[in-house]
Amino acid sequence: MDFSSYECIEFHRSGRILTIALNRPEQRNAVNARLHHELSRVFSDAQRDSDSDVVVLTGNGTAFCAGGDIDWMQLSVDQPDEFEKTAREAKDIVYSQLDLEKPLICKLNGHATGLGASLALLCDIIIASDEAKIGDPHVSVGLVAGDGGALIWPQLVGYAKAKKYLLTGELMLAVEAERIGLVTDVVPLAKLDTAVDAMAQRLVSGATKAIRWSKVTINLPLRQLFHSYFDAGVAYECLSNLTADHAEAVKAFRERRKPVFTGK
Numbered sequence: 001m002d003f004s005s006y007e008c009i010e011f012h013r014s015g016r017i018l019t020i021a022l023n024r025p026e027q028r029n030a031v032n033a034r035l036h037h038e039l040s041r042v043f044s045d046a047q048r049d050s051d052s053d054v055v056v057l058t059g060n061g062t063a064f065c066a067g068g069d070i071d072w073m074q075l076s077v078d079q080p081d082e083f084e085k086t087a088r089e090a091k092d093i094v095y096s097q098l099d100l101e102k103p104l105i106c107k108l109n110g111h112a113t114g115l116g117a118s119l120a121l122l123c124d125i126i127i128a129s130d131e132a133k134i135g136d137p138h139v140s141v142g143l144v145a146g147d148g149g150a151l152i153w154p155q156l157v158g159y160a161k162a163k164k165y166l167l168t169g170e171l172m173l174a175v176e177a178e179r180i181g182l183v184t185d186v187v188p189l190a191k192l193d194t195a196v197d198a199m200a201q202r203l204v205s206g207a208t209k210a211i212r213w214s215k216v217t218i219n220l221p222l223r224q225l226f227h228s229y230f231d232a233g234v235a236y237e238c239l240s241n242l243t244a245d246h247a248e249a250v251k252a253f254r255e256r257r258k259p260v261f262t263g264k
Contacts (some may be wrong), residue, residue: 001049008035009042015198018052019107020065024242025061031115033086039119040092043100054204055100057123057195058107061117062130067114073141073250077240083241087234090147094259097122098223101212103203107196108183113171118135118148121156123213125199126183128174129192134182137169137238141253142246142261146237151225156182 003011012019020042022029032038046055060066076083097104097119106123112134120126120134128134136149144150145166153162157180165172177183187195203211240246246262252259 001045001051003039003045006038006042008032012159013046013051014144014197014200015054016051016204018046018049018054019056019058020046022059022065024069025059025063027069028066028111029059029061029116030064030066030072031090032072033068033075033082035069036072036086036093040089041096043093043096043104045109046102047096047246049180050057052102053208054103054105054199054200056105056107057201058109058196063110063111064106064108064112065116065119066111067116067137068141070250070253074254077247077250083238087238090234093117094122094148094226095223098219098226101216103201103211104194105200107187107192108174108227109133109169109192113137115147116143119154121152121182122148125185127185127192127196127199128183129189130174131189132174133171134174134177135169135171136166137171139167140169141249142240142243142259144233144234144237144240145205146240148226148230148233150233151229153182153223155180155222155225194212198257 008023010021023073024030024035055237101120104123106120106126107153108120108128109125110129110132112120112132117134117136136145138145149166153166163182174183178186185195245261248261249259
């Protein structure tokens with residue numbers, strides 16, 4: 001595969017292991033319009049890549065992915081019609097990630113919030129730094145967690161825990177995320193590369209077809225779940241994008257203050 005058209009994602013190879021690295025480190029890999037578009041096709045490109053059998057997803061710099069970029073959020077407030085394109089891409093991101101037959105390891109090198117958390121949690125194995133935090137604070141910016149969080153969190157930790165974190169937007173340390181079953185393993189940051197490399201090497205040296213088809217089988221209920229209900233989540237997030245509370249949250253973020261929500 002030729003990945004040269006990507007601007008916000010970097011690619012590295014080690015044998016038949018392909019690493020996909022979100023590459024906006026100065027913005028903590030926050031997702032802007034360009035990165036969102038690239039995410040909508042990167043997993044399909046990884047699926048078609050004949051030179052890899054295992055994929056690692058990570059972020060360059062100190063963060064994994066800080067969710068939506070504030071400038072992009074401002075654009076969605078000023079030009080709400082842009083959200084139609086965003087919604088279509090959101091579906092492409094999730095469906096192509098779940099359709100990827102190759103094992104997908106998340107190297108959670110730093111904080112993962114909002115869409116960043118969804119990207120991490122839709123991976124097959126999530127190995128996190130003990131310094132990382134994870135959470136889905138969509139509600140903190142007046143949005144519905146419609147880009148995957150509302151569906152994947154309950155599958156991993158049950159409804160009681162999922163509702164607590166999705167309705168409050170609270171972040172948790174990786175150690176707590178492992179305790180409740182949200183991530184697979186937690187290791188010291190200095191040992192993260194070694195742990196991920198060991199897992200990737202174990203998978204790449206295994207029975208490739210058996211591993212791929214086992215993943216496909218495991219993901220069948222998830223794919224059915226998302227194809228049944230994801231449209232509703234995206235639709236509700238689109239509605240919440242039009243609210244006064246979302247506009248207030250974006251404004252408050254820019255002014256470095258707490259938002260004052262009115263329920264409108």
